[in-house]
Amino acid sequence: xxAPILEVVGLRKSYGAHEVLRGVDLRVRPSELVCVxxxxxxxxxxxxxxxxxxxxxxxxxxxxxxxxxxxxxxxLNRIRQGVGMVFQHFNLYPHLSALENxxxxxxxxxxxxxxxxxxxxxxxLAQVGLADKAGAHPAxxxxxxxxxxGIARAIALKPRVMLFDEPTSALDPELVEDVLGTMRAxxxxxxxxxxxxxxxxxxxxxxxxxxFMDGGVVAEEGSAADIFERPQQARTRAFIGRYTGRA
Amino acid sequence: xxxxxxxxxxxxxxxxxxxxxxxxxxxxxxxxxxxLATVLTGVLAGLALAVLRAxxxxxxxGPVVVxxxxxxxLPPLVVIIVLYFGLPSLGLPLSSFAATWLSLSMVLAAxxxxxxxxxxxxxxxxxxxxxxxxxxxxxxxxxxVILPQALRRAVPTLTNRVISTTKNTALxxxxxxxEILSNSQAAxxxxxxxxxxxxxxIAYIVVFLPIVIFARWLExxxxxx
Numbered sequence: 050x051x052a053p054i055l056e057v058v059g060l061r062k063s064y065g066a067h068e069v070l071r072g073v074d075l076r077v078r079p080s081e082l083v084c085v086x087x088x089x090x091x092x093x094x095x096x097x098x099x100x101x102x103x104x105x106x107x108x109x110x111x112x113x114x115x116x117x118x119x120x121x122x123x124x125l126n127r128i129r130q131g132v133g134m135v136f137q138h139f140n141l142y143p144h145l146s147a148l149e150n151x152x153x154x155x156x157x158x159x160x161x162x163x164x165x166x167x168x169x170x171x172x173x174l175a176q177v178g179l180a181d182k183a184g185a186h187p188a189x190x191x192x193x194x195x196x197x198x199g200i201a202r203a204i205a206l207k208p209r210v211m212l213f214d215e216p217t218s219a220l221d222p223e224l225v226e227d228v229l230g231t232m233r234a235x236x237x238x239x240x241x242x243x244x245x246x247x248x249x250x251x252x253x254x255x256x257x258x259x260x261f262m263d264g265g266v267v268a269e270e271g272s273a274a275d276i277f278e279r280p281q282q283a284r285t286r287a288f289i290g291r292y293t294g295r296a
Numbered sequence: 297x298x299x300x301x302x303x304x305x306x307x308x309x310x311x312x313x314x315x316x317x318x319x320x321x322x323x324x325x326x327x328x329x330x331x332l333a334t335v336l337t338g339v340l341a342g343l344a345l346a347v348l349r350a351x352x353x354x355x356x357x358g359p360v361v362v363x364x365x366x367x368x369x370l371p372p373l374v375v376i377i378v379l380y381f382g383l384p385s386l387g388l389p390l391s392s393f394a395a396t397w398l399s400l401s402m403v404l405a406a407x408x409x410x411x412x413x414x415x416x417x418x419x420x421x422x423x424x425x426x427x428x429x430x431x432x433x434x435x436x437x438x439x440x441v442i443l444p445q446a447l448r449r450a451v452p453t454l455t456n457r458v459i460s461t462t463k464n465t466a467l468x469x470x471x472x473x474x475e476i477l478s479n480s481q482a483a484x485x486x487x488x489x490x491x492x493x494x495x496x497x498i499a500y501i502v503v504f505l506p507i508v509i510f511a512r513w514l515e516x517x518x519x520x521x
Contacts, residue, residue, distance in 0.1 A: 136422060144444050
């Protein structure tokens with residue numbers, strides 16, 4: 050079995066006295082799509098945001114490609130280029146066109162010349178099926194298109210792993226498939242992905258492994274079939290049941 | 297002499313105007329000079345202060361807020377007089393140009409800081425997070441993502457404040473800065489006729505109306521983005 054690209058070990062996070070993560074362990078191997086499901090408040094998003102240290106963990110480790118990025122002195126700006134992140138609310142830069150959104154970090158973080166940055170940005174936009182929207186500003190795009198630009202912005206930096214924080218939760222139902230399709234295509238291209246989601250059908254069909262979080266810990270994990278068809282824990286069954294109507 | 301010719305003689309006296317227009321014109325040059333210098337340093341200093349404040353570090357944020365609140369409470373005229381008449385006793389004599397420029401720059405910096413800070417803090421936290429997640433450092437995210445948006449949002453309040461501060465260059469007349477008001481006042485005293493003051497008023501309109509129109513254009517332009 051291949052060594053994991055991303056490994057979370059005993060991850061803890063507290064806000065004051067409130068403990069949202071109480072020792073989370075999980076790993077993502079190359080080309081693997083791991084979905085994280087669970088009730089709101091279970092710590093899914095906090096866990097994800099600790100993986101590129103947008104959130105500072107209170108304890109435990111995040112190991113990226115064998116490197117513990119929670120160690121002091123870690124060059125976060127370099128690490129984060131290898132960890133693409135897609136946000137629930139897209140967080141596109143509204144003052145820039147789609148192409149400029151994607152090219153910005155290529156140009157000013159990775160320091161590619163303008164022409165090379167534009168070429169790579171075009172390539173990333175084409176990969177999410179938005180080559181023809183390069184000049185559009187975020188306000189001129191649908192929610193689904195905006196999120197695909199968000200995906201392009203992350204993959205343009207050629208990350209080793211992608212983090213998705215409820216990427217379809219802010220979308221109108223008819224636009225969800227737009228983004229899920231793009232994510233499936235990305236998975237086909239061999240990208241390692243860690244996806245926090247409420248899209249149970251997507252997790253069931255597309256995930257290599259599913260992690261069920263509850264109360265700040267991983268309550269159960271296994272193949273998509275294990276979790277959705279043969280859940281072992283009562284709370285997993287209850288949660289899955291609420292979504293599939295088999296409670 | 298009818299009333300109407302009396303009015304013309306008093307405020308629009310051609311002979312007086314011909315004799316003194318050069319003084320008023322010289323004042324225009326000084327007003328423009330101190331005004332432009334003030335806008336440049338005031339807005340840049342305000343931008344720098346807003347960025348310091350945005351770091352969120354108490355040691356930086358505290359002094360900025362104190363400076364800004366003090367400068368906004370003081371009448372600009374008081375600042376000018378304190379600097380011009382007070383600093384020499386500390387062995388730091390300032391020319392009337394320097395005193396006016398420095399005072400108005402500090403006042404403008406305080407207001408510009410507030411406008412730009414308001415623009416920064418109105419942005420969703422996700423903007424900074426998105427930039428940081430692609431590898432930008434704090435300053436890079438500020439420069440390429442936060443400030444371009446914050447400055448756009450700040451434009452309407454900023455332009456108003458720039459206009460009112462540059463008009464306050466007239467306060468320099470109190471410390472003998474030979475700008476438009478001071479020169480036209482002196483000229484009208486010499487001529488024993490207010491026509492140079494009329495010229496001064498016209499000069500202000502000639503200088504500031506284009507700026508006001510430019511500001512309006514700028515506001516609609518950024519408003520449409």
